[in-house]
Amino acid sequence: MLGIEALLEILAAVRVRYIFGNPGSTELPLNDALAEDARFQYIFGLHEVPVTAMADGYAMASGELGVMCVHISGGLGNAMGMLYNAFAAGTPLLVLAGQQDRRLQVGEPVLAGDTVGVARPWTKWSVEVQHVEDVPAIVRRAVQSALTPPTGPVFLSLPVDVQLARSAEFDLTPPYITSPWYF
Amino acid sequence: MIANNAQYKILKHSGDVMSLGRLVRADYPAMNLIEPDIDFVGLARSLGVEAHRVTEPDALSAHIRAAVDRLAPILLDVLIER
Numbered sequence: 001m002l003g004i005e006a007l008l009e010i011l012a013a014v015r016v017r018y019i020f021g022n023p024g025s026t027e028l029p030l031n032d033a034l035a036e037d038a039r040f041q042y043i044f045g046l047h048e049v050p051v052t053a054m055a056d057g058y059a060m061a062s063g064e065l066g067v068m069c070v071h072i073s074g075g076l077g078n079a080m081g082m083l084y085n086a087f088a089a090g091t092p093l094l095v096l097a098g099q100q101d102r103r104l105q106v107g108e109p110v111l112a113g114d115t116v117g118v119a120r121p122w123t124k125w126s127v128e129v130q131h132v133e134d135v136p137a138i139v140r141r142a143v144q145s146a147l148t149p150p151t152g153p154v155f156l157s158l159p160v161d162v163q164l165a166r167s168a169e170f171d172l173t174p175p176y177i178t179s180p181w182y183f
Numbered sequence: 184m185i186a187n188n189a190q191y192k193i194l195k196h197s198g199d200v201m202s203l204g205r206l207v208r209a210d211y212p213a214m215n216l217i218e219p220d221i222d223f224v225g226l227a228r229s230l231g232v233e234a235h236r237v238t239e240p241d242a243l244s245a246h247i248r249a250a251v252d253r254l255a256p257i258l259l260d261v262l263i264e265r
Contacts, residue, residue: 023213025197028206032198035209044213164201 003132004029004163006170010139011094012039013174016067020055022048024071026098026111029163048075052082052095059091065146069096073113080122086153087122092146093153095119099128101161119155128157132165140175147177184247184259185223189216227258234258 045051059066100112120126142154191214198206227234
């Protein structure tokens, strides 16, 4: 199983059905995995302001976790105003973004950057996945953090090499959700 | 000037380079910008910007010449190979 597929297994366990996003090269493994996964529908927007506002609005209206994906540094930058709104409103929102392959980062590839630091002030938790075996635990913690009162957005940075790394040692235990209204 | 191929061709190409076969089999979801075709000319005009859609190669030179001489923004929606 790929790292990005492990992420989807954890999201499916909390009945996520919609992932809002605007794709880019560093998120292609996610779009590839979603292309043949009938559990999810990708809600496509051409700019991160409406993408984030749609995910925020969906989460608030449904009472469910909102999940969205933006394209690395530029996409997160575009999303920031709406991320501030989600943070102020306490919306349970999981924000995903790809990151350049870590083997290339010494060369400062285009669009690479400290997205974790950018997202941190307006999220409850902001982290980059460094080891593919950590994907399920980090997604569990992110989901649980977003949904635990006081609820709010969380941010995960997903390097391309982590998304595409394969492992047979994923712990796919579902997240433990304490929010009484969630299920 | 928009070189308009109505798609995220760069992402399709990247997906091919990365051998992401599911994208290919599903005809690249969220990468074909055709439902609807985006009316860039209408968008520009709604903001007071002169705009033209260029469909014939022979018409392009005259449009570019007119744009250079014009002291105001102009948008050219130039169709290229899809």
